Amino acid sequence: MTFRIRPAMLKMAAAAWLLGATGAMADTTLEFTQWWEPELPAGSLRKIMDDFEAANPGIKVTLVSGPYATTRDQISVGAATGTLSDVVGLDGAWVNNLNAQNALADMNPMMDASKFDKAQVADIIKVDGKAVMFPVASFVYPVFVNLDLAAQAGVTKLPSTRAEFLEAAKKMTHADKNQYGWVLPLSLQTPSGVQNDMMSWVWASGQSMMANGKPDLEGKPVVDMLTFVKSLNDAGTVSPGIATKTEQEKVEEFVNDRVGMMIDSLAHVNLIRKRNPKLNFDLIPVPVVENYNGKRGLPYASWGIGISAGSKHQEEAWKLVQYLMSEKVNAKLVSLANAFPGNVNAKPDFVTSDKAFGKAFEIFKTGYLANEFTGLPVAEDLMTQFDVQAQKMLAGEQSPEQAAAAAQKGWMAKF
Amino acid sequence: MARQKRSHHRLKRAVAPYLYLSPSLLIIGLLMLLPMVTVISYSFQNSAVLRRDPSFAGLKHYQAIFADPVFWASLWHTLYFTCMSVVFHMTIGMIFALMLNSDRINPTLRNILRVLYILPWLFTAVIIAVIWRLLLEPNGVVNSILMQLGIIGSKIEWFSSPETALHAVTFANIWAGYPLFMVSLLAGLQGIPKDFYEAADIDGAKAYQKLIFITIPQLMPIIISISLLDFIWTMQVFPLIWITTGGGPIYSTEVLSTYTYKLAFSSYNLSQAAASAVVILLISLGLTLFYIRYQKAR
Numbered sequence: 001m002t003f004r005i006r007p008a009m010l011k012m013a014a015a016a017w018l019l020g021a022t023g024a025m026a027d028t029t030l031e032f033t034q035w036w037e038p039e040l041p042a043g044s045l046r047k048i049m050d051d052f053e054a055a056n057p058g059i060k061v062t063l064v065s066g067p068y069a070t071t072r073d074q075i076s077v078g079a080a081t082g083t084l085s086d087v088v089g090l091d092g093a094w095v096n097n098l099n100a101q102n103a104l105a106d107m108n109p110m111m112d113a114s115k116f117d118k119a120q121v122a123d124i125i126k127v128d129g130k131a132v133m134f135p136v137a138s139f140v141y142p143v144f145v146n147l148d149l150a151a152q153a154g155v156t157k158l159p160s161t162r163a164e165f166l167e168a169a170k171k172m173t174h175a176d177k178n179q180y181g182w183v184l185p186l187s188l189q190t191p192s193g194v195q196n197d198m199m200s201w202v203w204a205s206g207q208s209m210m211a212n213g214k215p216d217l218e219g220k221p222v223v224d225m226l227t228f229v230k231s232l233n234d235a236g237t238v239s240p241g242i243a244t245k246t247e248q249e250k251v252e253e254f255v256n257d258r259v260g261m262m263i264d265s266l267a268h269v270n271l272i273r274k275r276n277p278k279l280n281f282d283l284i285p286v287p288v289v290e291n292y293n294g295k296r297g298l299p300y301a302s303w304g305i306g307i308s309a310g311s312k313h314q315e316e317a318w319k320l321v322q323y324l325m326s327e328k329v330n331a332k333l334v335s336l337a338n339a340f341p342g343n344v345n346a347k348p349d350f351v352t353s354d355k356a357f358g359k360a361f362e363i364f365k366t367g368y369l370a371n372e373f374t375g376l377p378v379a380e381d382l383m384t385q386f387d388v389q390a391q392k393m394l395a396g397e398q399s400p401e402q403a404a405a406a407a408q409k410g411w412m413a414k415f
Numbered sequence: 416m417a418r419q420k421r422s423h424h425r426l427k428r429a430v431a432p433y434l435y436l437s438p439s440l441l442i443i444g445l446l447m448l449l450p451m452v453t454v455i456s457y458s459f460q461n462s463a464v465l466r467r468d469p470s471f472a473g474l475k476h477y478q479a480i481f482a483d484p485v486f487w488a489s490l491w492h493t494l495y496f497t498c499m500s501v502v503f504h505m506t507i508g509m510i511f512a513l514m515l516n517s518d519r520i521n522p523t524l525r526n527i528l529r530v531l532y533i534l535p536w537l538f539t540a541v542i543i544a545v546i547w548r549l550l551l552e553p554n555g556v557v558n559s560i561l562m563q564l565g566i567i568g569s570k571i572e573w574f575s576s577p578e579t580a581l582h583a584v585t586f587a588n589i590w591a592g593y594p595l596f597m598v599s600l601l602a603g604l605q606g607i608p609k610d611f612y613e614a615a616d617i618d619g620a621k622a623y624q625k626l627i628f629i630t631i632p633q634l635m636p637i638i639i640s641i642s643l644l645d646f647i648w649t650m651q652v653f654p655l656i657w658i659t660t661g662g663g664p665i666y667s668t669e670v671l672s673t674y675t676y677k678l679a680f681s682s683y684n685l686s687q688a689a690a691s692a693v694v695i696l697l698i699s700l701g702l703t704l705f706y707i708r709y710q711k712a713r
Contacts, residue, residue, distance in 0.1 A: 076464075076465070077464065079465075080464050080465045080466065080467065081467070097465075101465060101466070178554045187663070188660070188661035188662050188663035188664075189657060189658070189660075189662075190661075191681075240553035240554075240570060240575070241552055241553050241572050241575045242575060243572075243574075243575040243576075243580075243660075243664030243665075244548075244574045244575045244580075244659070244661065244663065244664065245575075258554075378681070378682055378683055381677075381681045381683075384677065388663070388665055388666065391664050392665055395576075395577060395664065395665070397665075
C-alpha cells in the first residue's frame with residue numbers, strides 16, 4: 001500500500017513544484033519607488049496595485065515607499081549606481097538631473113508602439129525631446145482668501161489683478177493686531193516659496209521666466225513681479241519674518257487669522273479645515289497684470305511617474321504607467337490624494353461633493369498647468385539662488401533690476 | 416624541533432594581541448576609516464556618486480570652494496558661532512556650577528536649580544530650534560516682553576534680519592550647550608579639597624582671590640579639556656542652524672556644515688561637497704591632535 005502511494009505522491013509534488021516554478025518564472029516583479037503611499041490613506045495605493053496585478057496576470061508590483069526627501073535621495077543614488085527601480089515616482093524638479101545621468105527611459109517609443117492617446121494626458125514632461133515623465137496627480141496653488149478678514153477690511157470684491165491685490169492686502173493689514181494682508185515664505189531651508197509664491201505671479205499672467213530655453217530673469221515679467229512683491233513688502237502688507245518663514249508656518253498664520261491671503265497648495269484644504277473648522281475662506285486664481293484676459297497659468301506641484309532606463313521590464317513598467325494614467329484609475333487615485341488628474345478626462349469625486357474643491361477645479365479647467373522649474377537643471381539650487389537675491393532686495397540692499405540681474409548670472413552658470 | 420616549537424609559540428604570542436584587537440579594528444575601519452577615505456576620494460573626482468565612471472579632477476573642487484566668497488563667509492560665521500558659544504558655555508557653566516556648589520544657597524532651592532539648569536541638555540537640537548523659533552519670531556514672547564519693558568520700540572525679526580540672525584542662533588546654541596560645562600565643572604569643584612579654602616581664609620583671602628588663585632587653577636584641566644571638545648562639537652553643529660535659519664537670511668548664518676549640505680543636496684555637487692567636508696575634517700583633525708597632545712602632556 002505504502003509502496004503504491006509514494007510514487008503517486010511524488011508525482012503530485014513534482015507537478016505542483018513544476019506549476020509553481022513555471023508560475024514563478026512567468027511572473028515579472030516590478031519595483032515601484034515613490035513617496036505617495038505614506039501620503040495616501042493606508043492601504044489605498046496597495047489596493048490599486050492589487051487591481052493592476054489582477055488585470056495583468058503575471059505582473060507583480062512591489063512598492064518601495066518613503067517620505068519625499070528620502071525618496072529623492074534614494075532615486076539620485078539609484079540613478080548613479082544603476083539600481084533605480086523599474087518605475088519611479090518623480091518630481092519635475094528632478095528630471096533634468098536624472099536625464100543627464102541617462103537614468104530615465106524615453107516613453108515616446110512605448111507610446112507609439114501601444115498607440116497611446118497622448119491627448120488624454122494633461123502634460124508630458126520632455127527633456128532633450130525625450131518623454132521622461134507624466135504628471136499623475138497635480139496639486140495646484142490658488143490664492144486662499146480669509147473672507148472674514150476681507151469683509152472686516154471692506155474688501156467686497158476679491159482681487160483679480162495685481163493692483164487690486166495690493167489694495168486688498170493694504171486694507172487687511174493691521175500690524176498692531178499682528179494681522180497682515182499677505183504671507184511670503186522665503187526660508188532657504190525649503191526655497192520652494194520662489195516657485196509657489198513668487199514665480200506663480202509671472203505664470204498666472206501667461207508670462208514666462210524663460211526665453212528660448214534659457215533663463216530670462218532680466219526680462220520684464222520677472223522684474224515686474226519682483227517690483228510688485230517689493231511694493232507689497234514696502235507697504236508693510238507682508239507678514240514679518242519672510243527670510244526664515246517656511247510653508248508650514250505660512251499655513252499656520254493663515255489658519256490662525258493672522259494673514260488675509262496666501263498662495264498655497266490645494267492639498268492643504270483639509271488640513272486648514274481640521275486646524276480651524278470655523279475659518280471662512282474662499283479660493284481665487286492668482287491675480288494677473290492689468291488688462292490681461294488670456295488663459296491663466298496655474299502653478300502646481302505634481303506626483304510624476306517615469307520608467308528607469310535600466311529596467312529589464314520596460315514593457316511591463318509601461319503597462320503600469322498606462323494603468324495609472326487611465327481615466328478611471330487616475331480619477332480614483334487623485335480622489336484619494338485630493339489632487340487634480342493627470343488624465344484630462346478623469347473627474348475626481350471630491351469636485352462635486354466639496355464646494356471649495358469644485359471651485360478650484362473650475363480654476364484648473366479654465367487655466368493651464370504652469371511650472372517652469374519642471375525639467376530645469378538643479379531646480380532647487382536655482383530657487384535658492386533666486387531666493388537669496390530676493391531676500392537682498394527685500395532687505396533694501398538692491399533694486400528689483402539688480403536682484404534679477406544677479407539671479408540671471410547665477411542661473412546662467414548652471415545652464 | 417624544540418626550537419621550531421619555541422618560535423611557533425613566540426609567533427602566537429606576538430599575534431595574539433592583534434587578534435584580540437581585530438574586532439574593534441575592523442569596526443573602526445568599516446565605520447570610520449572607510450567613509451572618510453571614500454569622501455576624500457570623492458573630493459578628487461568629477462561628478463562623484465552621480466556617475467558610474469567619474470574622472471579624476473585633481474584639486475579642481477578645492478580651488479572652486481576656496482574661490483567662493485560664500486565659503487569664506489561660512490568659515491568666518493563658523494568661527495564666530497563656535498568661539499562665542501565656547502566662551503559663553505564656559506562662563507555660564509562656571510557661574511551656575513559655583514552657585515550649585517555654594518553652601519550659602521538653601522539645599523532645597525539648590526536641588527530645584529540643579530534640575531532647572533540642566534533642562535536644556537535634555538532637549539534634542541530639533542526641539543531647541545523649534546522653541547527658539549517660537550520665542551524669537553517677530554510676534555513672539557521675547558519681542559512682546561522687550562516692548563512692554565520699553566527696551567525695543569518695534570518688533571525685531573531676530574532670525575530673519577541679516578543683522579541679528581547670527582547672534583540669535585549663537586544665543587540659542589549657548590542656551591543649549593552650557594549644561595555640559597556646568598556638570599563637568601560642578602564635579603571638579605566638589606573635588607577641590609576644603610583645606611585650600613580654609614588656609615586661604617586664615618590668610619584673609621577675599622572671595623574673588625579664592626576664585627582666581629584656588630578654584631580656577633584647580634579646574635583648569637577640566638576647563639581646557641571640555642573647551643577643546645566643545646570647540647570640535649560646536650564647529651560641526653548643523654540641525655540647530657538648519658532648522659532656525661537654513662543658513663539665511665541671505666548668507667548671514669551660513670556655516671561650513673550648511674554650506675556643505677547645500678552643495679550636496681541642493682546643487683547635487685557631491686564632489687565639491689566632499690571637498691568642503693574634507694576641509695571641515697582637517698580643521699577638526701587639527702583640534703583633535705591638539706586635544707590629544709594636551710591629554711598626553713597631562
